[in-house]
Amino acid sequence: MVRNAERRRQLLDAAVEVIAGQGSRGLTFGAVDRAAGAPTGTGSNYFASRDQLVDELAAHVFERLTPDPVEVAKRMSPAHTRETERDLMLWLVERAMADRAAHLALFELRLEATRNPRLAPAVTRHFAGNLAIATTDHVDGGFPGDRTTALVLYLAMSGLLLEHLTMPGLLGEDAVKRVVDQVVAAVVPAE
Known part of the structure; x- marks a missing residue:
């Protein structure tokens, strides 16, 4: 090659x-x-x-969506409170809108994995790695809540991004911000 x-x-x-x-x-x-x-x-x-293209594409999309470490450090510097978590989730939405194609590719890769059993393990591995990082960042980072909090927040934000990126006119920008506020308030325990 x-x-x-x-x-x-x-x-x-x-x-x-x-x-x-x-x-x-x-x-x-x-x-x-x-x-x-x-x-x-x-x-x-x-x-x-x-199949090799799809496998490498999954890895590439996650790499492409990895935020700048300097920006991450800056945003992680305040105390790890529910409010900081909310700000991070709003930043996630901003980043998703900034690279909409990469997030849409993630949705398509999920669907491809359901249709192609040969690819399912590789694509699932990439998503599992992303979930593990998000969970570790939440728990080891000292944010309020536990592994279940991190999982529910991940799933709620994944669903919100699916709706917002595939049908941007459905909720609108202001409603998305309110939904993020409500999700974090409902899922992340108060300090």
Whole structure:
């Protein structure tokens, strides 16, 4: 396989745009090549199969959505209270809106995993890793609540992001902020 890391990243970024815009069925090597502005056949030179592309795409999306560590440190510097948790959840919504395609790709990857049993373990592994990090950050970070609090918050925010990113006009920006306030107040115990 070809080893040009920058080209591989460009192809994976193009795959994010393809799957977000066309869905899982539109994710073909030809579509990725076109979206990347690469010659026909480039994608198949980098990925041995579509399954490998999807597996690497899942890892790439989570990497792409990982926030800047300096910004994370800044936002984690206040006391770890319910209010800090609320601010972090609002930041999550902001970041989701800033890279809507990557979050839509995550939704499509979930659906792809339900339809393709060969891919389900790999895609599930990426999501499980993300959930484990979120849980550890919550519990070890000293936020109010326990592992169950972290899980319920994760699930509630995942559902809110699904609604807001796939149907932005359904709730509207102000309502989303109010829902975040209500979710955090309902799920995260008072200090």
